[in-house]
Structures are given as structure tokens and as C-alpha cells.
Amino acid sequence: MPSAEPAPDPHGGASDTLGSIGELAALARIIPRLPASAVTELGPGDDAAVLRAPDGRVVVTTDMMIHGPDFRLAWSSMHDLGWKAAATNLSDVAAMGARPTGLVVALAAPAETPVADLEAFAGGLAEACAALAPGCGVVGGDLSVSHTLTIAVTAFGDLEGRPPVRRDGARPGDVVAVSGPLGLAAQGLALLFERGVDETGAPDAAAAARLRSEHPVPIAAQLAPHPPIADGAAAAIAGATAMLDLSDGLALDARRVARASGVVIDLDGRALAAHGTGVLALTGGEDHSLLATFPPSVTLPAGFSAVGIVVALDEHAGGRPAVLVDGHVVDERGGWDPFTEWSGEAD
Amino acid sequence: MPSAEPAPDPHGGASDTLGSIGELAALARIIPRLPASAVTELGPGDDAAVLRAPDGRVVVTTDMMIHGPDFRLAWSSMHDLGWKAAATNLSDVAAMGARPTGLVVALAAPAETPVADLEAFAGGLAEACAALAPGCGVVGGDLSVSHTLTIAVTAFGDLEGRPPVRRDGARPGDVVAVSGPLGLAAQGLALLFERGVDETGAPDAAAAARLRSEHPVPIAAQLAPHPPIADGAAAAIAGATAMLDLSDGLALDARRVARASGVVIDLDGRALAAHGTGVLALTGGEDHSLLATFPPSVTLPAGFSAVGIVVALDEHAGGRPAVLVDGHVVDERGGWDPFTEWSGEAD
Numbered sequence: 001m002p003s004a005e006p007a008p009d010p011h012g013g014a015s016d017t018l019g020s021i022g023e024l025a026a027l028a029r030i031i032p033r034l035p036a037s038a039v040t041e042l043g044p045g046d047d048a049a050v051l052r053a054p055d056g057r058v059v060v061t062t063d064m065m066i067h068g069p070d071f072r073l074a075w076s077s078m079h080d081l082g083w084k085a086a087a088t089n090l091s092d093v094a095a096m097g098a099r100p101t102g103l104v105v106a107l108a109a110p111a112e113t114p115v116a117d118l119e120a121f122a123g124g125l126a127e128a129c130a131a132l133a134p135g136c137g138v139v140g141g142d143l144s145v146s147h148t149l150t151i152a153v154t155a156f157g158d159l160e161g162r163p164p165v166r167r168d169g170a171r172p173g174d175v176v177a178v179s180g181p182l183g184l185a186a187q188g189l190a191l192l193f194e195r196g197v198d199e200t201g202a203p204d205a206a207a208a209a210r211l212r213s214e215h216p217v218p219i220a221a222q223l224a225p226h227p228p229i230a231d232g233a234a235a236a237i238a239g240a241t242a243m244l245d246l247s248d249g250l251a252l253d254a255r256r257v258a259r260a261s262g263v264v265i266d267l268d269g270r271a272l273a274a275h276g277t278g279v280l281a282l283t284g285g286e287d288h289s290l291l292a293t294f295p296p297s298v299t300l301p302a303g304f305s306a307v308g309i310v311v312a313l314d315e316h317a318g319g320r321p322a323v324l325v326d327g328h329v330v331d332e333r334g335g336w337d338p339f340t341e342w343s344g345e346a347d
Numbered sequence: 348m349p350s351a352e353p354a355p356d357p358h359g360g361a362s363d364t365l366g367s368i369g370e371l372a373a374l375a376r377i378i379p380r381l382p383a384s385a386v387t388e389l390g391p392g393d394d395a396a397v398l399r400a401p402d403g404r405v406v407v408t409t410d411m412m413i414h415g416p417d418f419r420l421a422w423s424s425m426h427d428l429g430w431k432a433a434a435t436n437l438s439d440v441a442a443m444g445a446r447p448t449g450l451v452v453a454l455a456a457p458a459e460t461p462v463a464d465l466e467a468f469a470g471g472l473a474e475a476c477a478a479l480a481p482g483c484g485v486v487g488g489d490l491s492v493s494h495t496l497t498i499a500v501t502a503f504g505d506l507e508g509r510p511p512v513r514r515d516g517a518r519p520g521d522v523v524a525v526s527g528p529l530g531l532a533a534q535g536l537a538l539l540f541e542r543g544v545d546e547t548g549a550p551d552a553a554a555a556a557r558l559r560s561e562h563p564v565p566i567a568a569q570l571a572p573h574p575p576i577a578d579g580a581a582a583a584i585a586g587a588t589a590m591l592d593l594s595d596g597l598a599l600d601a602r603r604v605a606r607a608s609g610v611v612i613d614l615d616g617r618a619l620a621a622h623g624t625g626v627l628a629l630t631g632g633e634d635h636s637l638l639a640t641f642p643p644s645v646t647l648p649a650g651f652s653a654v655g656i657v658v659a660l661d662e663h664a665g666g667r668p669a670v671l672v673d674g675h676v677v678d679e680r681g682g683w684d685p686f687t688e689w690s691g692e693a694d
Binding site: 019051060062070092105141243245 | 370
């Protein structure tokens, strides 16, 4: 937790870098731009923050974003990164059926990083919280130096008296439903790798900017996604039996629910096709949409649409948990593994 | 939050790296070594964890450790790093007067990192929690790939019904007291920079190992500190009026208390000299000892010893908050600023 002793004037020169003005002066410019949290009892400036946990329990999730494997600065603005860092963590809180309350944000950046970039990052955090989870804000953080731009967010949520919606509660007969896009973020990433590059294949800012104006929806889904955060609590209130955040693609994430719950999930090919993203609706990651199962008697909450049904183990697929599309088993496939699949490149 | 689906056999080959076995297999070997938390209601394996917050509030702090500015692998073992990452964050929780309950740990490492190193890191986390804050454990985490070894820990604590002990509550007449060493960690760091290096001045593992056997106390204070975690809650129960974790040195951290509280802190030169670390008792950082102020009527809790008194503003130092030693103003000095002071070197 930084010991912020902000200078009186939070405005600085456009050419200032973290290295030229130092940690405390940078924090004095960043902290005022961070979104406030409604549960803050004691905010930044002491050894630790204090946040209210009215339910007596706290939902906690953490995720790191690393320059290279997780984003490219030629494609993502610092505002995008603040937005995405908030959105992806908020989505994990929502997937437990909780309402997001706060974030702590640790950021490590090269000394030559313009302070204006950090201000833009804080602005992205603020706009994402305001748009996706009003009342949620930043309750603390840390600012460090590193050769590798690294963002580590821990997000908190309140269960409001409800049990958490785990991934192991899907029961035969349940309806499988999704809120949010399927395959759109992967479509955006494919576009970026195909056309957001220069003649050598390296990510290129000008090419990406042109691409974003031509295909704003899939590019935004990849760089600054809008997961349906409020739908997580709504699903829990409606009686969702299992839920998770679609980070690795529907096929893989549905298999996680199937395995944890000991069931088979049979997806409806026509419902997937309606997303207009082809096979990416099944395999594309990073949508951060919500996948949930509901008892058949439940009217699906706004935002959710049915994409399949839960089937008992002994009715399909050799008695093993599996994911089917229209009754046919979807081949085993892994999600993105950063350790085996990242090329090592960042530029 | 990683979606851990551990393989049945948590034992693997000594030559395995993160890149050779991938994220899920690595997590299956690491997760069983992590310390359990007594407040875990739902642990790793879902989108988010759920931890109990019996007080209805949660103390939260976060800190990153980056290879280069914050540690050198020639000096610190991975076990040391796990220990220190836990200890330094637990100390920030303790400094609020809270009892630590849980940690979330995000780690980003190069793909060529041996999995055994991550097991050792988990062992360091577990031993630090067991030794410093029994009942506290890891409630969640994230594992990522990066060229730069990066550790981001967020720690939680419970106030047990007490108000947080902030840094702004010191009052004239209070006794200033410290629990834990003063200057020892800086003495260890100075030894490492002087004698833990090769002939070119670069950190050297063999030289550091020799040094550690010759000077185990200051070297351990730097690489694997034992901050007096339980003394934080004890100080709060005893009635501490202000408290913080000594991360930047007594002179600088006492000035933070003086400024926040609007008082002067007059330190006792003989009490500082008794620490045997010379001027480092005043200027050395990273001890993670606790600095607290107590009303004069209070019997200091075990572990604390008096190092000064709190004086009203108008009695000293031109009416401004300041730190004195035996009545003489201590010159303004800054703490370590990673952005302006790190050389950029890691090896």
C-alpha cells in the first residue's frame, strides 16, 4: 500500500514520466482519478484500507495482465487496459452471484512511462466501474517499477446474504443460458492478428486504429469488453444452480461446469449460430460473458438466453461428463496456456 | 483466479518447468503446498474465493515485488521470496491493529522457471503464515507468464470489533514505541551489496551464501524478515493511538505519523543506539517492525519498547510536524523511490 502524501497541485507536465517525478508525485496525480467505492471505510494513505463487508463474507478474485502474453501496447491504449483490468475481474465476482464492491490495483511500469498514461489507466478503471458496476471503486493499490508493464487487480464482492453460485451445482433438466456475446472477443483478436499488424507481422498502432474504426464491435469486445456484471447477481436471485465467467471459451468452460457438477451439457447448435461468430462461439475465449444453469421452471433473467440443456451422465457420452452440440461430443481442447503458448513477444 | 483442475498425482519431475508442463499441471503441484486459511468458505477452483469477514469489515493491503528493484535471485531463494511476500503484507495488516486472515497471491514467472521453484515459493508462504500469523493462509491466486518474475500479494485482516489504528491519532504526551528490529534489514542489504557480489560488483549466489552463514541475523532480516505480526492486534487492544509498519525507516515513517497527527515526535538517541545498528536504526528501511504511539498511562504490550515521546506542535520545531532526536530536528530525507533510484539491473 503506497504511503500517498499528495502534493497540493495534482496537475503536472505532459512530458513527465514516472522516473522524472517519482512515486509520490505520480500517485498524487493518479489517485484523484480513481473511482471511489461505496464500501470504503478507510481509503488509500495508511498501511491498509478498510472496506465494509455487510454480508459477513467477501468474494475475492485476482488476475494479472502482463505486457506480451496478455496485451500489446500497439493495440491497447492505457485507457483500454484500465477498463479491461476492471471488467475481467468484476466478471469473476459477478460469476459467483455477487455484487462487486471494490478493487485493489497494483501496477508495475517502466520508469520511462509517461504519467499521463497512468492517468489514462485510472480513467479506464473509473469508466469501467461506473458503466459496469456502479458503486464499485478502487480501495487501495501499489505502484512499482518493472521492465515489464504488469497489472494485478484483486476484486471484491458482496453476496448480499445469498449462497455463492458455484460451478458444481448444475442438475439434469436445467436450462443452460448465456448472458453476453459468444466468440466476439476472439473474433476481434483474430482481426487484430490478421490486419492490426505491419508488413513484418508485428502489432501496429496505426493499422489497429483503422481496424477499430472499421470493426468497432469485435475490437472493443477484445480490448475493452463490456461483460454483463449486474446479470451475475440477477442470475443468483433467479435461482441459478451453477455459473461461471466465460474466459476460455464456451466449450472449455461448459466442460468445467459439466465435470464439477457430474453432468453432460448439450448445447443447441442453432442458438450458438445465432451469435454470428461461427465456431468461435464455441471455442473463442475472453468474452467474459456469464454461463449459468437454471432450473427448468425459472423464467430466465433479462440478458440471458438459452443455449442448451443439462443431461444426466448416464443418458449420454459413455457416462462421463462432457459437452455436446446437438447431441454430438465436442472434442477435448485446451484453453490458452500462457506458459506453453506465448511466443515471448510483446511488440 | 485460475481454474485449477489438479491432476491426481501432485508429484512431478525435478526438471519440469512451467513451460514444459503448463499452467494446470503446475497449479496441481503448487496448490497443495499453500497454507490454508481459517476464514476460507470457498477456496481456489471457482471464479472467485469466498472468505468470512466476521467483523463486517475487511482490512486490505496490496504490494508487488519485482525482480530487479525489489529482489535479486542471486541473493533470495524462492522460499525466501514466498516468506517475504507474506511477511511484508501481513505486517501492513498488523499495523492497522488487525489480525491477518488471508492472502491472495498472483505470481508471474518466465516459462523456463522450474516448477520446483514455485513449490519452494509456496513453502515459503506456508512457513511464514504458520510462524507469523497462524490461521492465515492463501485463499486464491493467479499464475501468469512474464519475462520479469513478479509477485503481487493482497492481504486481508479482521479488526475483531476494534477501530482501525490509523497513523493520524498520535497525541502530545503519548509514548512512541517500536516492536521489532531497527536498521537490521538495511544492515543486511548493505552487507549484501558490499560482500554478496562478485569481482564485477554483480550479486553472486555463492558469496551471498557465505555471507548468510557468517551474518545470519541481518541477512535474514533483509531476505526473510520476521515482523512482529501478533503485536499489531496487541497494540490495538492496549490502546495504541497511531501505528504503522516501518518500511521506509524510522525517520521517514515517524514523520508520516507526525504529519498525519499534527505533532512532533522526539526520539531518544540512547534507545536507538541500543539497537546496535548505528544511523541505520533511524534511516534503514524494510524492517517491517511496528511503530506505535500509546497514551502515557498504558503499560506497553510485550514486544514494544519506548523510543521517544510525542510533543505538541507549538513546543518544538517552529510549529511544524517534525521528527527530532534528543530535541534536534532530523533532516528531511526521502525513502527509496523505485522510479528514480532503481538502476534497472536485476542480475
